[in-house]
Amino acid sequence: MAYHTHSGLNQYKALQQLPADQPLDLLVQLRLRPEARYPDGEIQSANEAYERYSREVYGVLYRAGAQTLWRAHFMLTLIGPEQDRWDECFIQRFPTVEAYRSLLGDTEYTAASLHWDACVEDCRVRCLSAVPGVGI
Secondary structure (H helix, E strand, O other): OOOOOOOOHHHHHHHHHOOOOOOEEEEEEEEEOOEEEOOOOOEEEHHHHHHHHHHHHHHHHHHOOOEEEEEEEOOOOOOOOOOOOOOEEEEEEEOOHHHHHHHHOOHHHHHOHHHHHHHEEEEEEEEEOOOOOOOO
16 A cells, blocks of 8 residues: 555544644555556566556655655664665654645656555655754
């Protein structure tokens, strides 16, 4: 399920309650399927499908003012369930909550969800508010 098009109703309502002009950081953790499977039966490498997704949404994210602050490949879980593994983690910063919300109705962005849905097995997206004067 694509996090950007099918978030739970309660989470979507909570997002709507955030101040529109507040900066927003998203911590994204994702696990890819062994292979990408498209609705038409096409099968390809999950990494290739994820790269297709990334290429297609890059321009939309750029127009929304998003920046990828940090991106890493997962190594291991030190604290938490050992089976809690992710292929990639990243932090994406949006200038405002409204800039992120604008993606939800962008046809180019939602069209790319075809690739996301084909290749992503599981993900977590956590909305964060940066602590002023600390970090990046």
